[in-house]
Amino acid sequence: MERGNGGSGRPPSPPPAAAERMAAWRDGAVTYFHLLFYIAISGGQIFFNKASHAAPHLPPGLLPPPLRSSPAGLNPDEGSNALQLGGISGGSLGANYPTLLDRLHLDNLGLILKRDQLPLSCGTNSVAHGLLVCSMLRNYKGFQAIGVIPRFHLLPWVFCTSGHALTLSFYIDDISQIIKIEEGMTTDIYISSVIPIGAMFAMTLWLGNSAYLYISVAFAQMLKAIMPVAVFLLGAAFGLEEMSYKMLSIMSVISVGVIVASVGEITISWVGVVYQMGGVVAEALRLIFIEMFLKKKGVKLNLISMMYYVSPCSAVCLFIPWLFLEKPKMDDSISWNFPPFTLFLNCLCTFVLNMSVFLVISRTSALTARVTGVVRDWSVVLLSAAIFTDTQLTFINIIGYAIAIAGVVAYNNHKLSVKPQANPQQGDENKFLLGEIDPERMEEPDCPEGSASDRGGERQAASLPLPASFLEFLSENGLDPAVYSMAATIPRYIRLKPGMESQIAEIEAELKCGLEKVSWLPGFYAIPPEIQIAGSTAYQQGKIYGIDAASGAAILALDVRPGDHVLDLCAAPGAKLCMLADTLGTTGSLTGVDVAKHRLAACRTMLQKYCLGDRTRLFVADGTLFSILPVNSRMRRLEVSIGVEENGSTFPEWTSRRSWKDRQKTKKANANGPQHLLATSEPELIYYGKHSGLVGLCKSDVFCPSVDDEACASGYDKVLVDAECTHDGSIKHIQKFEFWGWKTLDSRVLDAERTENLLQLQLHLLTNGFKLLKTGGSLVYSTYSLTVAQNESVVQQFLSTHPSADLQKIDLADNWPCRSGGIPKTLRFDPTVSQTSGLFVGKFSKLPT
Numbered sequence: 052m053e054r055g056n057g058g059s060g061r062p063p064s065p066p067p068a069a070a071e072r073m074a075a076w077r078d079g080a081v082t083y084f085h086l087l088f089y090i091a092i093s094g095g096q097i098f099f100n101k102a103s104h105a106a107p108h109l110p111p112g113l114l115p116p117p118l119r120s121s122p123a124g125l126n127p128d129e130g131s132n133a134l135q136l137g138g139i140s141g142g143s144l145g146a147n148y149p150t151l152l153d154r155l156h157l158d159n160l161g162l163i164l165k166r167d168q169l170p171l172s173c174g175t176n177s178v179a180h181g182l183l184v185c186s187m188l189r190n191y192k193g194f195q196a197i198g199v200i201p202r203f204h205l206l207p208w209v210f211c212t213s214g215h216a217l218t219l220s221f222y223i224d225d226i227s228q229i230i231k232i233e234e235g236m237t238t239d240i241y242i243s244s245v246i247p248i249g250a251m252f253a254m255t256l257w258l259g260n261s262a263y264l265y266i267s268v269a270f271a272q273m274l275k276a277i278m279p280v281a282v283f284l285l286g287a288a289f290g291l292e293e294m295s296y297k298m299l300s301i302m303s304v305i306s307v308g309v310i311v312a313s314v315g316e317i318t319i320s321w322v323g324v325v326y327q328m329g330g331v332v333a334e335a336l337r338l339i340f341i342e343m344f345l346k347k348k349g350v351k352l353n354l355i356s357m358m359y360y361v362s363p364c365s366a367v368c369l370f371i372p373w374l375f376l377e378k379p380k381m382d383d384s385i386s387w388n389f390p391p392f393t394l395f396l397n398c399l400c401t402f403v404l405n406m407s408v409f410l411v412i413s414r415t416s417a418l419t420a421r422v423t424g425v426v427r428d429w430s431v432v433l434l435s436a437a438i439f440t441d442t443q444l445t446f447i448n449i450i451g452y453a454i455a456i457a458g459v460v461a462y463n464n465h466k467l468s469v470k471p472q473a474n475p476q477q478g479d480e481n482k483f484l485l486g487e488i489d490p491e492r493m494e495e496p497d498c499p500e501g502s503a504s505d506r507g508g509e510r511q512a513a514s515l516p517l518p519a520s521f522l523e524f525l526s527e528n529g530l531d532p533a534v535y536s537m538a539a540t541i542p543r544y545i546r547l548k549p550g551m552e553s554q555i556a557e558i559e560a561e562l563k564c565g566l567e568k569v570s571w572l573p574g575f576y577a578i579p580p581e582i583q584i585a586g587s588t589a590y591q592q593g594k595i596y597g598i599d600a601a602s603g604a605a606i607l608a609l610d611v612r613p614g615d616h617v618l619d620l621c622a623a624p625g626a627k628l629c630m631l632a633d634t635l636g637t638t639g640s641l642t643g644v645d646v647a648k649h650r651l652a653a654c655r656t657m658l659q660k661y662c663l664g665d666r667t668r669l670f671v672a673d674g675t676l677f678s679i680l681p682v683n684s685r686m687r688r689l690e691v692s693i694g695v696e697e698n699g700s701t702f703p704e705w706t707s708r709r710s711w712k713d714r715q716k717t718k719k720a721n722a723n724g725p726q727h728l729l730a731t732s733e734p735e736l737i738y739y740g741k742h743s744g745l746v747g748l749c750k751s752d753v754f755c756p757s758v759d760d761e762a763c764a765s766g767y768d769k770v771l772v773d774a775e776c777t778h779d780g781s782i783k784h785i786q787k788f789e790f791w792g793w794k795t796l797d798s799r800v801l802d803a804e805r806t807e808n809l810l811q812l813q814l815h816l817l818t819n820g821f822k823l824l825k826t827g828g829s830l831v832y833s834t835y836s837l838t839v840a841q842n843e844s845v846v847q848q849f850l851s852t853h854p855s856a857d858l859q860k861i862d863l864a865d866n867w868p869c870r871s872g873g874i875p876k877t878l879r880f881d882p883t884v885s886q887t888s889g890l891f892v893g894k895f896s897k898l899p900t
């Protein structure tokens with residue numbers, strides 16, 4: 052491995068700068084602050100709710116005005132102390148109406164998650180709450196004549212809810228760099244998936260929060276520990292979980308713990324227990340529905356997106372129990388007290404708590420968040436006994452809870468270790484929060500490797516209503532529209548990660564289909580087009596990934612050898628990059644470049660998921676201008692130069708955590724314009740593996756521009772230019788426009804100006820790729836377009852201005868199901884013949900000048 056300080060005559064790299072150490076220390080401190088804050092705010096809100104209703108020993112100033120009468124059937128002494136993401140109890144209002152308050156908060160959450168919806172959010176919330184309060188006040192016997200007082204009461208509602216909406220909207224916008232609402236929700240998915248999930252969420256809030264009216268905080272927490280058992284048993288019933296001795300023993304430990312804790316409870320309200328257990332079952336069903344309805348369809352929503360889509364329908368569902376169970380009691384009550392300040396604090400707490408959860412997960416990992424949750428639960432149980440007079444912990448309580456929690460910890464451990472995470476510090480949620488969307492689920496129109504079938508959009512292409520503009524495009528380019536009728540018959544291809552061959556039978560059983568070996572392409576298998584892989588464990592565990600066979604052929608054409616320094620100039624979302632990294636093995640280096648940062652972040656996710664990032668570095672840069680050479684050449688040049696000034700800082704091991712300073716820098720850059728257009732800006736290094744040669748190297752060395760003719764001697768051995776194109780040859784990709792909307796096809800594929808620019812872009816990418824190629828090296832140019840303009844014409848123009856470029860015959864192709872392109876030695880994969888996506892491939896070598 053080439054190291055920054057490994058060369059003779061080169062002074063050793065300085066230790067990491069003090070500023071970096073300081074930044075790392077500060078980063079660590081901020082993370083711990085987030086964790087503590089999360090524990091404090093989530094535990095604190097439970098106490099706040101409880102205290103505001105039932106703690107007579109607190110100073111009177113802290114207490115809201117008491118209820119003058121309690122609704123029939125409810126025990127006011129028990130109070131209400133609930134906390135759920137997005138929903139809180141009614142206890143803090145001094146009114147025991149949990150569903151009402153949950154509904155109000157869900158209204159908010161459902162509507163406020165985007166700044167562009169701010170007016171709608173504020174308006175709707177204000178009107179909705181205004182009407183609600185008016186109707187409540189009308190029923191309040193003391194205020195039959197609605198006049199000044201109701202309006203006075205209305206204002207705080209409007210203020211609180213709008214203020215809540217406003218703050219959250221701004222906050223969300225501010226952190227929108229890390230939290231994205233994922234698009235692509237369809238009516239079909241909403242009805243079949245989101246509504247059942249929303250209904251279960253409503254049940255969880257309703258039943259779980261109602262339980263707090265009957266049982267103490269501590270006992271409710273203890274009962275909640277049974278959750279993994281419910282998830283596991285229901286999951287097994289739905290065929291999602293497999294029974295194993297290990298799981299059964301963990302479940303037994305948790306159950307025994309909860310039973311012991313219950314035996315230790317001095318006074319048990321069975322109504323409360325039934326409510327709490329109902330809430331647990333509803334929550335377990337919600338999680339199972341997410342697994343069944345969304346993940347299996349390849350839709351994975353981050354926490355914010357989930358709230359965004361689910362809360363409005365949960366709010367509607369909560370309206371039903373409210374109407375039948377609480378409204379009559381509210382109508383009957385002779386007094387209805389409403390402390391606005393308490394509501395405001397409660398809103399604020401809920402909002403801050405939600406943000407805190409997101410920040411904890413985004414800064415740490417799923418595991419850390421879960422462990423923090425356990426610490427929080429313990430703190431709540433112990434502190435509640437110290438604070439509230441109605442909570443008396445017994446020795447048996449504590450022993451039982453300890454046993455249950457030990458089982459929960461074992462369960463979390465088991466679950467998280469079954470699902471390998473390429474970067475152990477970074478869980479799945481984290482990646483989603485950071486916008487690092489799994490490429491298999493990437494839905495952008497310019498992603499050729501995605502899975503239309505996983506999006507539920509698979510349709511017989513024969514019946515695809517190709518729009519007139521596209522038919523015109525095909526006719527102008529002399530292409531036959533009949534090719535698009537084949538989409539449903541062309542298989543889907545997957546590549547097996549090397550070393551996984553022994554697991555084929557297992558993968559076949561999971562995907563419920565045979566893997567048919569592609570005879571001409573090692574490691575590739577064909578599966579029926581309708582098979583979904585994104586939800587499979589084999590995919591999630593990085594044993595397989597989706598990549599078209601024609602793409603695989605383009606990589607083989609490059610003939611990468613161990614030890615090569617390889618450049619992929621249009622790398623995202625990364626299917627070819629992964630295959631390149633696999634081929635490279637444990638020597639050489641791989642450099643991926645793409646102009647779209649969010650797409651390159653998906654590459655990073657891929658590399659980490661398939662554990663292929665060790666020798667790779669990823670630059671966000673314009674491929675037409677990119678000029679950074681492989682590390683080896685730069686090092687050689689530096690080693691012979693005398694007196695190189697070590698004035699820059701060095702690359703430490705790469706980490707996904709970024710310093711506050713870095714984040715501010717990105718924020719500023721983002722504010723200055725879209726990330727896509729970085730034509731003239733400096734390349735940004737967003738990932739480098741520990742053997743990429745960068746660790747310990749001086750940053751100024753890497754970013755120092757290369758001399759023009761330097762590349763010929765010490766450029767890349769292999770270059771792939773898988774250029775941006777119209778993707779008309781990827782017939783499955785075209786099929787997806789039915790899902791995205793044909794209008795998008797117009798703007799992305801057919802726009803005349805874009806096509807003209809595209810031809811220029813392709814030529815410039817090819818030219819720059821060739822410039823970075825070393826003499827004797829090979830370059831492959833490929834596109835997913837079937838047009839002559841984007842393929843043969845670009846090659847022709849390029850050859851006419853580059854005498855040192857020699858078009859090469861691809862020997863391996865003799866066995867491939869492809870035909871010759873319009874220029875001899877170039878290749879065309881034609882869907883009708885090859886049963887793959889359409890792909891053009893041309894291979895060049897660089898002659899000495």
Ligand SMILES: C[S@@+](CC[C@H](N)C(=O)[O-])C[C@H]1O[C@@H](n2cnc3c(N)ncnc32)[C@H](O)[C@@H]1O
Nearest residue numbers: 621623624625626627645646647673674773775
């Ligand atoms: C066909 S896709 C590449 C697919 C990729 N090779 C794979 O196998 O996953 C084309 C890519 O080129 C990128 N691109 C467009 N213009 C670019 C430019 N000027 N420099 C570098 N990349 C560019 C796009 O963002 C897109 O990710």
